[in-house]
Amino acid sequence: xxxxxxxxxxxxxxxxxxxxxxxxxxxxxxxxxxxxxxxxxxxxxxxxxxxxxxxxxxxxxxxxxxxxxxxxxxxxxxxxxxxxxxxxxxxxxxxxxxxxxxxxxxxxxxxxxxxxxxxxxxxxxxxxxxxxxxxxxxxxxxxxxxxxxxxxxxxxxxxxxxxxxxxxxxxxxxxxxxxxxxxxxxxxxxxxxxxxxxxxxxxxxxxxxxxxxxxxxxxxxxxxxxxxxxxxxxxxxxxxxxxxxxxxxxxxxxxxxxxxxxxxxxxxxxxxxxxxxxxxxxxxxxxxxxxxxxxxxxxxxxxxxxxxx
Amino acid sequence: xxxxxxxxxxxxxxxxxxxxxxxxxxxxxxxxxxxxxxxxxxxxxxxxxxxxxxxxxxxxxxxxxxxxxxxxxxxxxxxxxxxxxxxxxxxxxxxxxxxxxxxxxxxxxxxxxxxxxxxxxxxxxxxxxxxxxxxxxxxxxxxxxxxxxxxxxxxxxxxxxxxxxxxxxxxxxxxxxxxxxxxxxxxxxxxxxxxxxxxxxxxxxxxxxxxxxxxxxxxxxxxxxxxxxxxxxxxxxxxxxxxxxxxxxxxxxxxxxxxxxxxxxxxxxxxxx
Numbered sequence: 001x002x003x004x005x006x007x008x009x010x011x012x013x014x015x016x017x018x019x020x021x022x023x024x025x026x027x028x029x030x031x032x033x034x035x036x037x038x039x040x041x042x043x044x045x046x047x048x049x050x051x052x053x054x055x056x057x058x059x060x061x062x063x064x065x066x067x068x069x070x071x072x073x074x075x076x077x078x079x080x081x082x083x084x085x086x087x088x089x090x091x092x093x094x095x096x097x098x099x100x101x102x103x104x105x106x107x108x109x110x111x112x113x114x115x116x117x118x119x120x121x122x123x124x125x126x127x128x129x130x131x132x133x134x135x136x137x138x139x140x141x142x143x144x145x146x147x148x149x150x151x152x153x154x155x156x157x158x159x160x161x162x163x164x165x166x167x168x169x170x171x172x173x174x175x176x177x178x179x180x181x182x183x184x185x186x187x188x189x190x191x192x193x194x195x196x197x198x199x200x201x202x203x204x205x206x207x208x209x210x211x212x213x214x215x216x217x218x219x220x221x222x223x224x225x226x227x228x229x230x231x232x233x234x235x236x237x238x239x240x241x242x243x244x245x246x247x248x249x250x251x252x253x254x255x256x257x258x259x260x261x262x263x264x265x266x267x268x269x270x271x272x273x274x275x276x277x278x279x280x281x282x283x284x285x286x287x288x289x290x291x292x293x294x295x296x297x298x299x300x301x302x303x304x305x306x307x308x309x
Numbered sequence: 310x311x312x313x314x315x316x317x318x319x320x321x322x323x324x325x326x327x328x329x330x331x332x333x334x335x336x337x338x339x340x341x342x343x344x345x346x347x348x349x350x351x352x353x354x355x356x357x358x359x360x361x362x363x364x365x366x367x368x369x370x371x372x373x374x375x376x377x378x379x380x381x382x383x384x385x386x387x388x389x390x391x392x393x394x395x396x397x398x399x400x401x402x403x404x405x406x407x408x409x410x411x412x413x414x415x416x417x418x419x420x421x422x423x424x425x426x427x428x429x430x431x432x433x434x435x436x437x438x439x440x441x442x443x444x445x446x447x448x449x450x451x452x453x454x455x456x457x458x459x460x461x462x463x464x465x466x467x468x469x470x471x472x473x474x475x476x477x478x479x480x481x482x483x484x485x486x487x488x489x490x491x492x493x494x495x496x497x498x499x500x501x502x503x504x505x506x507x508x509x510x511x512x513x514x515x516x517x518x519x520x521x522x523x524x525x526x527x528x529x530x531x532x533x534x535x536x537x538x539x540x541x542x543x544x545x546x547x548x549x550x551x552x553x554x555x556x557x558x559x560x561x562x563x564x565x566x567x568x569x570x571x572x573x574x575x576x577x578x579x580x581x582x
Contacts, residue, residue: 054485074484075487078485079485080478082481082482085478090500100485108489166486172485
């Protein structure tokens with residue numbers, strides 16, 4: 001299959017902070033429409049990998065491509081939902097969603113003018129249209145009733161819903177989430193997961209998310225699991241690698257979230273992930289890679305294909 | 310329970326007002342006591358004039374016109390001080406915003422600007438007065454310059470600090486929404502604006518000190534100038550009302566800023582939860 005079918009490509013990515021090697025020879029292919037879960041022990045480098053795909057950090061060695069373009073920084077093609085500070089405190093829920101629409105459609109000068117008009121609560125047809133669009137986005141996550149509340153007036157779950165609406169209002173091709181649900185209660189998590197799956201179905205969105213919730217987020221949402229774990233060579237840490245890359249056993253089944261989570265196949269799959277990626281007695285050396293996903297790549301330096309250079 | 314240390318329970322409004330008024334009443338009673346005692350000892354005492362004396366002297370002074378200009382002196386003083394105050398604060402605020410946001414957003418500009426800002430902020434305005442008089446003969450401009458010096462450096466440092474405190478995630482989010490660097494600066498400005506107003510509010514006493522000090526040294530008109538001139542005649546019956554006027558303006562500005570923060574930036578203090 002041609003490498004151009006992949007939406008995201010990471011090639012030979014090394015991340016080194018000073019003397020510390022964080023990631024080593026990361027190679028990754030992700031297709032459009034996949035929901036990829038990054039798991040791994042704390043500090044292994046999952047978020048670092050995610051932030052390199054986002055373009056927030058620039059690799060000195062290796063490259064990241066999204067939509068065949070080398071990633072040079074965060075851009076409007078990628079939605080991002082962090083664990084905290086996912087909303088602007090000075091905007092209402094509606095304002096947070098509308099903010100991206102204004103930035104996308106107006107020049108700096110026009111935005112200043114609209115800020116001035118909004119200060120005096122003057123609504124031009126353009127402002128009304130933007131607000132209607134933002135409200136429609138909030139409706140998709142059942143937050144229209146809270147449209148005029150500020151983030152500090154919303155619960156954690158409501159804030160994350162608004163963050164999802166805000167990210168999706170830009171119609172990105174990729175949605176990146178960094179432990180976005182970790183502070184939420186199980187009920188809210190379940191309802192947001194359903195929201196997200198519905199939005200993914202309608203928009204064919206690609207989602208990459210970092211999580212620690214192996215028993216919830218991973219079996220419920222993912223179509224593929226990637227574990228980033230530390231690797232050692234003779235006791236020395238040689239940087240984290242993708243040690244486990246596996247498709248969800250029920251990725252193509254049309255099941256409800258609870259059925260997906262409770263299925264014996266999923267339970268066995270998660271048990272294997274826990275053993276191979278989190279059990280300290282499981283030897284994580286050069287032979288410990290479980291790269292069983294059809295798109296998985298070797299985690300060593302590879303020669304770049306001409307098509308992506 | 311209400312006297313428990315660290316208790317943050319809300320006090321009813323009437324109780325707040327009552328408690329707030331008590332120290333003022335106490336101060337007024339104390340003044341009246343000492344003023345009466347001094348007036349009994351010496352009916353021509355000028356140090357602590359009675360309230361009625363102050364009222365009559367001030368009423369006369371307000372109506373009195375200047376022999377040369379034909380204008381009412383009190384209102385000329387008031388106008389001069391307010392203009393200096395507005396000019397000094399505006400120039401310092403706008404320039405500090407521009408330099409602060411730029412220095413807070415670009416590490417290279419930060420490295421270029423912040424050392425000189427830190428060094429200049431350490432220079433007491435009073436120390437440069439002789440130099441200023443040698444170079445030019447400043448009038449009311451001196452108070453504007455002093456206000457600028459009192460406010461500008463503090464605000465720049467505060468703005469840089471506040472820009473650095475904006476979570477990195479928010480700036481990343483702005484880029485994912487298609488913001489340019491200019492848009493980033495605009496959004497950051499909106500986020501820090503209430504904090505800067507708060508900083509301005511806290512630094513108002515410094516501003517007043519700078520205004521009055523500048524006026525006593527250079528200006529022809531102004532509330533500070535008048536107090537300085539009247540001091541020669543020990544005219545406390547007019548000086549005290551002048552101080553009262555200054556206090557009233559200061560309190561109005563203070564609560565004006567407070568009102569703007571509460572009304573326009575309710576999110577800043579997490580109000581209306």
